Amino acid sequence: MEFDFQTGVAFGMLAIVLVYLTNRFVLTPIRRSKTSPDHNCGPDCKCEH
Amino acid sequence: MAVFLSEIKSPGLFLVKNIQGSDTTRLLEMGITPGIKLEVIRRAPLGFPVEIKIRGYLLSLRESEAKCIEVEE
Amino acid sequence: MSKEPLTIALVGNPNTGKSTIFNALTGLRQKIANYPGITVEQKVGTSIIGGVLHKIIDLPGAYSLNYKKLDERIAYETLIGSYEHEEIPDLALVVVDSSNLDRNLYLATQVMDLGIPVMLILNMSDVAKGKGISINPDLISNSLGVPVVAISAKNKSDIDQLKQKISESDLEVPEPLKWGPDDSLKEAMNLLINEWIKPYTNIPESARSIEALRLISEGEFNNAFYQFEKEEKGKSTIKKARELVEKGGGNPMATEVLSRYNFIGECTSNASSITSQTKASLTDRIDAVVTHKVAGPVIFTLVLLFMFQAIFSWATPFMDMIDLLFVEGGNWVANTLPEGMLNDLLVDGVIAGLGGVVIFLPQILFLFFFIYVLEGTGYMARAAFVMDGFMTKVGLHGRSVVPLMSGFACAIPGIMATRTIENWRDRIITIMVLPFMACSARLPVYALMIAAFIPSTTILGIFTLQGITFFGLYIFGIVMAVLAAFVMKRIFPTGQQTPFIMELPAYKMPKWSVVFQNTAERGKVFITEAGKIIVAISIVLWFLASFPKTEMPVLTQTDNTEYNSSFDVTENPESYQLRHSFAGQFGKIIEPVIEPLGFDWKIGIGLITSFAAREVMVGTLNTIYSIEEEDGESSTLKEKLINDVNPETGQPVYSIATAISLMIFFALAMQCMSTIAIVKRETNSWKWPTAMFVYMTALAYLSSFIAFQIGSNL
Ligand SMILES: Nc1nc2c(ncn2[C@@H]2O[C@H](COP(=O)(O)OP(=O)(O)O)[C@@H](O)[C@H]2O)c(=O)[nH]1
Numbered sequence: 079m080e081f082d083f084q085t086g087v088a089f090g091m092l093a094i095v096l097v098y099l100t101n102r103f104v105l106t107p108i109r110r111s112k113t114s115p116d117h118n119c120g121p122d123c124k125c126e127h
Numbered sequence: 128m129a130v131f132l133s134e135i136k137s138p139g140l141f142l143v144k145n146i147q148g149s150d151t152t153r154l155l156e157m158g159i160t161p162g163i164k165l166e167v168i169r170r171a172p173l174g175f176p177v178e179i180k181i182r183g184y185l186l187s188l189r190e191s192e193a194k195c196i197e198v199e200e
Numbered sequence: 201m202s203k204e205p206l207t208i209a210l211v212g213n214p215n216t217g218k219s220t221i222f223n224a225l226t227g228l229r230q231k232i233a234n235y236p237g238i239t240v241e242q243k244v245g246t247s248i249i250g251g252v253l254h255k256i257i258d259l260p261g262a263y264s265l266n267y268k269k270l271d272e273r274i275a276y277e278t279l280i281g282s283y284e285h286e287e288i289p290d291l292a293l294v295v296v297d298s299s300n301l302d303r304n305l306y307l308a309t310q311v312m313d314l315g316i317p318v319m320l321i322l323n324m325s326d327v328a329k330g331k332g333i334s335i336n337p338d339l340i341s342n343s344l345g346v347p348v349v350a351i352s353a354k355n356k357s358d359i360d361q362l363k364q365k366i367s368e369s370d371l372e373v374p375e376p377l378k379w380g381p382d383d384s385l386k387e388a389m390n391l392l393i394n395e396w397i398k399p400y401t402n403i404p405e406s407a408r409s410i411e412a413l414r415l416i417s418e419g420e421f422n423n424a425f426y427q428f429e430k431e432e433k434g435k436s437t438i439k440k441a442r443e444l445v446e447k448g449g450g451n452p453m454a455t456e457v458l459s460r461y462n463f464i465g466e467c468t469s470n471a472s473s474i475t476s477q478t479k480a481s482l483t484d485r486i487d488a489v490v491t492h493k494v495a496g497p498v499i500f501t502l503v504l505l506f507m508f509q510a511i512f513s514w515a516t517p518f519m520d521m522i523d524l525l526f527v528e529g530g531n532w533v534a535n536t537l538p539e540g541m542l543n544d545l546l547v548d549g550v551i552a553g554l555g556g557v558v559i560f561l562p563q564i565l566f567l568f569f570f571i572y573v574l575e576g577t578g579y580m581a582r583a584a585f586v587m588d589g590f591m592t593k594v595g596l597h598g599r600s601v602v603p604l605m606s607g608f609a610c611a612i613p614g615i616m617a618t619r620t621i622e623n624w625r626d627r628i629i630t631i632m633v634l635p636f637m638a639c640s641a642r643l644p645v646y647a648l649m650i651a652a653f654i655p656s657t658t659i660l661g662i663f664t665l666q667g668i669t670f671f672g673l674y675i676f677g678i679v680m681a682v683l684a685a686f687v688m689k690r691i692f693p694t695g696q697q698t699p700f701i702m703e704l705p706a707y708k709m710p711k712w713s714v715v716f717q718n719t720a721e722r723g724k725v726f727i728t729e730a731g732k733i734i735v736a737i738s739i740v741l742w743f744l745a746s747f748p749k750t751e752m753p754v755l756t757q758t759d760n761t762e763y764n765s766s767f768d769v770t771e772n773p774e775s776y777q778l779r780h781s782f783a784g785q786f787g788k789i790i791e792p793v794i795e796p797l798g799f800d801w802k803i804g805i806g807l808i809t810s811f812a813a814r815e816v817m818v819g820t821l822n823t824i825y826s827i828e829e830e831d832g833e834s835s836t837l838k839e840k841l842i843n844d845v846n847p848e849t850g851q852p853v854y855s856i857a858t859a860i861s862l863m864i865f866f867a868l869a870m871q872c873m874s875t876i877a878i879v880k881r882e883t884n885s886w887k888w889p890t891a892m893f894v895y896m897t898a899l900a901y902l903s904s905f906i907a908f909q910i911g912s913n914l
Binding site (some may be wrong): 152154156182185 | 250266268299308331417418453454457461487488494496497585586589592598702703704705706
Binding site for chain 1 (some may be wrong): 541542543545732733742
C-alpha cells in the first residue's frame with residue numbers, strides 16, 4: 079500500500095473522527111457524572127408526591 | 128342532599144359543598160372551592176376519569192379525586 | 201421608567217400563550233438551554249424594548265408556586281433566584297388566560313407576594329370576547345395594585361402595546377399579601393419565618409412568606425431544594441404554625457387558597473362580566489364526539505392509523521428524491537475525483553452514510569408535524585382523558601399517553617416528558633416501557649425491510665399491505681409496552697391511585713408558524729445530532745471494513761482444487777476484502793450467537809453499530825454493501841438487499857423470515873446509547889437503565905428467535 083496524498087487525508091479524517099467519538103461518548107459522560115447534578119429529580123427527590 | 132362527585136352518574140349542574148381528604152390543596156388551587164358551581168360533563172370510556180366544568184374551564188378528575196368532592200344539586 | 205437592562209420572566213399557567221409572547225418579543229434572538237443537572241428546557245432570549253436590550257426568560261407552565269411537579273418547582277425556583285446562574289428577575293410578566301380569569305389569577309396573586317415587580321398580561325382577549333366575557337383592565341389593575349395590559353398575543357400591534365407598557369413600567373413592587381390572610385394565618389406565618397426560615401435556611405428574604413405558606417399547607421418539607429439546618433426544629437415549628445391556624449378556625453391546607461380565591465372573586469366580580477351563551481361552544485360540540493365512550497377510543501385509533509399511513513406514503517416521493525440525489529452525488533464524486541483512498545472513503549463511507557441519514561428526514565418531519573398539530577389543537581389532552589381508564593388498568597397513567605406518543609418520535613423527549621407524571625411509580629413504569637414505542641430511529645430499518653420484502657398489494661382501496669405491516673409494527677410496540685407495564689405493575693408495590701387532575705384546554709387552531717418552527721427544530725436536531733455521530737461511525741466503519749488489506753488470490757485454471765472453503769469462484773474481490781476485514785472478522789465472531797435469529801455477519805455488524813443510534817444500522821448496511829459492490833453504477837440499498845445471495849449456498853441472504861425477525865428485534869431491543877444515558881439522568885441511578893437494557897434485549901432475542909424459527913419452517 080503506497081502512501082499518497084489521498085491516503086494521508088483519509089487517515090487524517092479517521093483521526094478527527096476518533097477524537098470526536100471519544101470525546102462524545104467517553105470523556106463527556108465521565109465529566110458529567112463528576113459534576114453531580116444537585117437539582118436532579120430521582121427516586122429520592124420528593125418533589126414528586 | 129350532599130353526595131360525592133364520584134357517585135354521580137349522569138351530567139348535570141351541582142354546587143360544591145365541601146372538599147375533604149388528605150391531599151386536597153391542588154383541587155382547591157384549581158378553583159374547586161366550596162360554594163362554586165360545578166358541571167359534570169361526562170365520564171371516560173371505563174367510567175373514570177370524569178370531566179367537569181368549573182369556573183368556565185374543563186377539568187378531568189380520577190375517581191380518587193372525585194371522592195374528595197362533596198356536591199349538592 | 202427604567203433605562204437599565206432588565207431580566208424579565210414570563211410566568212403563567214400552561215397554555216396561556218407564554219411561548220407565543222416569548223417568541224413575539226424575542227423573535228430569533230433566543231436560545232434553548234437546559235437547567236443545570238436536569239433536562240427541562242429553559243428558553244432565554246433578548247428583546248429590545250424602548251431602546252434597551254432586555255433579557256427574557258420563558259418559565260415552564262405552572263398552576264401554583266406550591267409545586268406538585270418539577271416544571272412548577274423550576275418556575276418557583278427561578279422566580280426566587282435559587283439558581284446560581286440566574287439572578288432574581290427584575291420584572292415578572294404574569295400571563296393569564298382572559299377566558300379563564302379566576303384560576304389564572306391564583307398564580308398571579310402568589311407571584312405578587314414574591315417581592316418583585318409584577319405586570320399582568322390579560323392574554324387571549326379575542327377568545328374571551330368570543331365567549332362573551334368582557335373585562336375592564338383598569339378595574340383589575342386597581343384592585344390588584346399591579347399594572348395590567350389586555351392583549352391578544354397573535355396580534356402584532358398588541359405586542360407593541362405590551363412593549364410600550366413594559367418600557368413605561370416604574371417597576372414598583374406590589375403590596376405583599378394584598379389578598380389578606382386572616383390573623384391566625386398571619387401569626388402562623390410570622391412564627392414560622394422568625395423561628396425557623398429566617399435563622400436556619402438560605403431562602404431569600406423576598407420569598408420567605410411564600411415559602412412559609414407552602415410549608416403550612418404541606419405540613420412538611422420534602423427534601424427542600426434550599427439549604428437548611430435544624431430539621432427537627434423546622435418540623436416542630438411547622439406543626440406549631442399549623443396548630444395556630446387550626447385554633448383560628450381554619451384548615452391549614454385550605455385557608456390560604458380560600459382567602460386568595462375570595463380576594464380574586466372580589467376583584468373579578470365587578471371588573472368582568474359575562475353575557476351568558478346558551479348554545480354549546482365549538483369545544484363542547486367537538487368533545488361530545490371525540491371523548492364519547494365508544495367513538496372516543498375508535499377515533500383515537502383512527503387518528504393514529506391515519507398518521508402512520510400518511511407518514512409512510514406521503515414521505516415516499518421525498519425519500520426517493522433524496523435517495524437518487526445521494527446515489528448520483530456519489531457517482532459524480534467517484535468519477536470526478538482522482539482514484540485513491542480518499543475517493544473510496546468519500547463515496548462509500550461519507551456520502552453513503554450521510555445519505556442513509558438524510559433519507560429519513562421526510563418521515564421525521566411528518567411525524568413531528570402531526571404530533572405538534574395534535575398538541576397544538578388540544579387533542580392530546582382528550583387522548584389522555586379517553587385512554588386513562590385503559591391505561592390505569594395496565595399500570596400506566598392517562599398522562600403516560602402523551603410521553604408514550606412522543607416516544608413514537610423518539611424515546612428521549614418522551615422520557616423527558618414523563619416529568620408531567622407526578623407519581624414516581626407511574627413515572628418509572630412509563631419510562632421503562634417507553635422505548636417499546638416505535639421511535640423514528642426504527643423507521644429507517646422498518647421502512648427498508650418493508651420496502652424490500654413486503655409486497656405492495658392494495659387492501660380496501662386505500663391501504664397497502666406495506667402500510668398495514670408498518671402500522672402492525674407500531675401496534676406490536678404498543679402491545680409489548682402494555683404487557684410490560686402490566687407485569688411491572690405486579691412487581692412494584694401497588695400504591696394508592698394517584699391524583700390525575702388535568703385541564704382539557706379549549707380547542708384551538710394551532711399556530712402554524714410554531715408548528716413548523718418546532719418541526720423544523722426536530723429535523724435540525726436529528727440531522728445535526730444523529731447525523732454527526734452517524735457520519736463519524738460511517739467513517740470508522742469504512743476503515744474497519746477496508747483493513748487489513750487482503751488481496752484475493754488470483755484465479756487460474758490449474759490450481760482450482762486448492763481453494764479453501766473461505767474462497768469461492770463466484771465471489772468478487774470487494775466481498776472477499778470485506779469478509780477478511782476487521783469488521784467482517786468481528787461479524788463472524790458474533791455470527792453463531794445471532795444465527796438462530798436468521799442474521800448473518802453483515803447484520804451482526806449493523807446490530808453492533810446501531811447501538812450508537814438505531815438508524816445507523818441502515819447507514820452501516822449501506823457502507824457494507826457499497827464496499828462490497830463491484831465498481832460501476834451504484835444501485836439503491838433496497839435492490840442490493842433483495843439481490844444479495846449467500847456465496848456458499850447461492851440462496852438469497854434475506855428471506856421474509858429474516859426480515860420479520862430483524863424487524864421484531866429492532867422493535868424490542870434496547871439499542872440506543874442515548875436512551876440509556878437519558879434514563880440514567882432522569883432516574884439518577886444506573887439501576888434502571890441496566891435493568892432496561894437487560895430485559896429488553898433478552899425479550900428481543902427470544903421473540904426474534906421464535907419468529908425466525910417459525911417463519912423459516914413454514
Ligand atoms: N386566539 C388566541 N390564541 C392564542 C393567543 N395566545 C396564544 N394563543 C394560542 O394558544 C396556544 C398555546 O400557546 P402557547 O404560547 O404555546 O402557551 P404556553 O403553554 O403558555 O407557552 C397556541 O396554540 C397559541 O397559538 C391569543 O392571544 N389568542
